[in-house]
Amino acid sequence: MSTDLIYLVTGAGVSMLGFRGFVTRAHLFWKILGINLMGSGIFLILIAAPPRLPGGEADPVPQAMVLTGIVVALSATALALGVALRVAVRTGRPYLEEEAGDPVDHPTAASEIRREME
């Protein structure tokens, strides 16, 4: 019983910490980490909320849901990391433009200069 309670509270804490990180950090990688932690916290809640079965195992239905969730979270993370890297390449900074505050680097300056030198 108390094991469930401990992890329920932990799940609430972790998901809120993740949400806070997602909202307050400008760096895209930390946003992705924040979303992942938020998801992990919610997974914890999903498993800890229903009662254990007599044998001590967790309820199989939420277990199957969370198993699906872990895989989906992983594929979303991979895609998000790819997008974040593209943003970093295009703008020179791993932040979303409107958040960065400073003007975006001109994307063609470096290649133009190199072409001139060659």
Place this chain on the structure above:
Amino acid sequence: MTDFFVGVAVLLLITVAAGLIRVARGPSPADRMVAAQLFGTTGVGILLLLSEGMDEPALRDVALVFALLAVVVSVAFVKRGWVRMGLDEESEADRDSTAGGGPR
């Protein structure tokens, strides 16, 4: 015996938590990675103790997966994680020679 196994597992978990201080301190990425390696090895130990302590044979499989995946993360790091930050060629050569002969 059950209590003993769980108790030692708690002890090992505390040593892991202490080892994570190294992740925060660094200084080099390799130092942080060593701490992750420590977590992998100790995690296997914790899982094996719990498999007896909680009487769950399936945890031995989890321990085996821990051991296998710890290798993948570390190798991914060695191959992909190292980045020379702000080191230029001369200073690197300099470091190499003073290091008492790196691998050639």
Place this chain on the structure above:
Amino acid sequence: MSALPWILDGVVALLLIGLAYRLLDTRDLFEATVLYIAFGLTLSLAWVRLGAADLALAEAALGAGVTGALFLNAYQRLARRGEGRTDEESSGLTVVDDRVDEVSPAAALASYGVWGLIAGGLAWVLVTLPARDPILPVLVDAALEDAGVSNPITAVLLNFRAYDTLLEIVVLVAAMVGVWSLDRGSREFARNPADLGDEPILGALSRLVVPLAGLTAVYLTWTGAYATGGAFQAGALAAGAGVLLVAAGFMRPVTSAAPFTRALGVLALVVFTVVGLVSLFWTGLFLDYPPGAEYGLILLVEGALTVSIAVILVELFVDVPAIPEDDPGLRVLDPTGDPLGRVISPDGAFIRGAEEE
């Protein structure tokens, strides 16, 4: 009943909260990545304590192993942008978050106070949820006899709620296509500049670990029918072996550009759909397996899932967009154009080597 299990739960819980706090608070991306791996391993212990050994397996393999490798990969790609730069201002620009506002301790405390209140409220709601008698496990138990497998989780995943799993593999394929279409530039596996020669000992390790991981993957797929295990855990483990093969240089880094890998990636989707259609003609319901054939069909789908998940995960690792050397706006050491080896910033100023001018 002693208090020791509670102490164990308490330490795991504190570790989870502490790791989550620290990894979202630090400014060093590498530290955050390693802490995230540690978080995954700790979460795996939490699943063990909650009686969810299947999740512990999946978390260790996916949450800590493959996600960790993905983040390390992306970290390196991002950090290479800062490579070779010596000036204070711009070195390590992208892997050290410089956009964290300095706030007074009081303001930080107030901020965490507000978030803590929200978390506390959530926790209070959860803890005071009325206790209910289990309904779903009873239903699962009653239906398990006709499911064809005796592991209730596999039964839920591949029989009772097979739609979910079918759509899940659609999500995986979509992610693969997405990552693949992001990579506009080089499809080549970017080599680490520090990776000077080959590592014979890494090859020896791969020869030891890869067959063992493959064997364990097959074992997990097989036992998924009646005990802890299943296609997702097995696929993740096989993907780990694949990542090791790529890293050790044994496997040419085939990306989704190769038709063979694409075919393997969608294999599970095709097999699953065909099985669904066959059962549609047989029983009149999509994915309602014909009686008597459940076990064989589930095993077939599980095998295909293991292969596809492994291939897709390896591709997600390999296919993270490389940053092409000639990418506009990229500050790189120019290897050929400038004999002085100067570093050029996008606005045309020489960052390094300007003194010699």
Place this chain on the structure above:
Amino acid sequence: MTAASTGAMLLNLVTVLLVSGGAFFFAAGTAGLLRFPDVYCRLHAVAKADNLGLGLVVAGVAIQAGSWTARLQLVLTWLLVLASASVVCHLLARSSLRQGVRPVEEP
């Protein structure tokens, strides 16, 4: 007291000794990780002390394990960790040297 229960008690005692020894080496490895001056020394602590600790824990748990297949799996897991940890630590040390991380000088 029958001979069987005496034997079980002896086995329990051996398990306690082995696992306690294992815990000691784990603690020593962590202490080394925290206290040693550079990455090479720290690798040394983790690669050696922890694997010995795990070996002792495995031996202790194997005595209590119910079946021979379980014992075999335990020993195999340990051998795998032993092989992989030593190789990984070697690789970490080697790449550290290549990256120009300087070992501490002798005092």
